[in-house]
Amino acid sequence: xxxxxxxxxxxxxxxxxxxxxxxxxxxxxxxxxxxxxxxxxxxxxxxxxxxxxxxxxxxxxxxxxxxxxxxxxxxxxxxxxxxxxxxxxxxxxxxxxxxxxxxxxxxxxxxxxxxxxxxxxxxxxxxxxxxxxxxxxxxxxxxx
Amino acid sequence: xxxxxxxxxxxxxxxxxxxxxxxxxxxxxxxxxxxxxxxxxxxxxxxxxxxxxxxxxxxxxxxxxxxxxxxxxxxxxxxxxxxxxxxxxxxxxxxxxxxxxxxxxxxxxxxxxxxxxxxxxxxxxxxxxxxxxxxxxxxxxxxx
DNA sequence: ACCTAATAGTTGTTTTTGTAACTAACAAGC
DNA sequence: GCTTGTTAGTTACAAAAACAACTATTAGGT
Numbered sequence: 195x196x197x198x199x200x201x202x203x204x205x206x207x208x209x210x211x212x213x214x215x216x217x218x219x220x221x222x223x224x225x226x227x228x229x230x231x232x233x234x235x236x237x238x239x240x241x242x243x244x245x246x247x248x249x250x251x252x253x254x255x256x257x258x259x260x261x262x263x264x265x266x267x268x269x270x271x272x273x274x275x276x277x278x279x280x281x282x283x284x285x286x287x288x289x290x291x292x293x294x295x296x297x298x299x300x301x302x303x304x305x306x307x308x309x310x311x312x313x314x315x316x317x318x319x320x321x322x323x324x325x326x327x328x329x330x331x332x333x334x335x336x337x338x
Numbered sequence: 339x340x341x342x343x344x345x346x347x348x349x350x351x352x353x354x355x356x357x358x359x360x361x362x363x364x365x366x367x368x369x370x371x372x373x374x375x376x377x378x379x380x381x382x383x384x385x386x387x388x389x390x391x392x393x394x395x396x397x398x399x400x401x402x403x404x405x406x407x408x409x410x411x412x413x414x415x416x417x418x419x420x421x422x423x424x425x426x427x428x429x430x431x432x433x434x435x436x437x438x439x440x441x442x443x444x445x446x447x448x449x450x451x452x453x454x455x456x457x458x459x460x461x462x463x464x465x466x467x468x469x470x471x472x473x474x475x476x477x478x479x480x481x482x
Numbered sequence: 483a484c485c486t487a488a489t490a491g492t493t494g495t496t497t498t499t500g501t502a503a504c505t506a507a508c509a510a511g512c
Numbered sequence: 513g514c515t516t517g518t519t520a521g522t523t524a525c526a527a528a529a530a531c532a533a534c535t536a537t538t539a540g541g542t
Binding site: 250251252262263265266267269270286288289290 | 520522523
Binding site: 208 | 362389456468
């Protein structure tokens with residue numbers, strides 16, 4: 195195997211980002227999938243409603259940069275499982291307000307605790323400074 | 339909207355990683371998709387062969403942590419387009435050695451240049467120290 | 483030699499995503 | 513009060529990923 199000295203895949207950021215994201219995503223997925231059978235978009239929607247309270251689908255989409263069709267389907271599944279309620283806006287009957295039910299909130303709080311623990315575990319092995327730089331850099335990259 | 343002070347999604351690493359990875363992945367995708375009609379797994383396979391030379395499908399899978407079915411299909415498409423050749427090992431007739439053709443190598447070198455430029459562009463706005471910490475932290479996270 | 487297990491790679495089926503087209507409701511200009 | 517354009521959200525269809533089952537070949541034990 196003739197290693198090419200001109201280019202190292204292991205330092206190429208999109209590759210490195212994809213690997214790190216996939217690893218952590220799959221690990222964390224097991225936690226919410228096993229407990230609540232949720233998909234990635236579903237826990238994201240759940241978290242948005244848990245953190246910010248009542249929102250519309252478009253609000254979530256704008257904030258999380260998730261496409262509206264994905265959100266539509268996630269909301270459908272979360273509503274079926276009674277994790278959230280949908281209420282039509284009487285002023286503008288196109289929009290729908292989403293809100294967690296009691297059990298949705300309970301699931302959110304449970305998962306939030308798990309997320310916090312998982313985040314702590316992830317950053318073991320990195321110094322607080324490194325973690326701060328990492329978060330800052332990721333925010334920069336996510337902004338595009 | 340009642341913001342939950344206990345938890346910030348914007349600092350939760352799996353979320354942040356997924357956002358950053360998706361942004362850069364989609365941007366970079368446009369480059370190899372437009373030029374060569376490749377899929378994500380295909381450019382990864384191409385790069386592995388370009389960097390390390392002759393390898394088997396399992397070698398690539400082990401190194402890049404890509405599932406063998408994905409690799410199998412990527413190799414098929416790359417072979418159809420004459421970017422690589424497959425030769426059976428005569429010692430162990432289960433294994434197949436993959437190698438770039440001249441045009442595969444040309445595509446790799448073209449994309450390598452593009453990747454390098456793209457990587458440079460991504461890190462504009464971050465100091466060299468920050469980039470170094472970022473790469474180190476991502477490697478740590480990717481290792482799991 | 484023969485039986486079982488392991489490995490390389492492929493194929494088929496089911497989920498999940500991406501994309502585009504759609505309905506319904508509102509807004510603005512004329 | 514029509515026509516045109518825009519926005520919220522859904523649905524339908526095509527592309528891609530995930531998962532399981534498969535073939536072919538080798539390895540190991542007895």
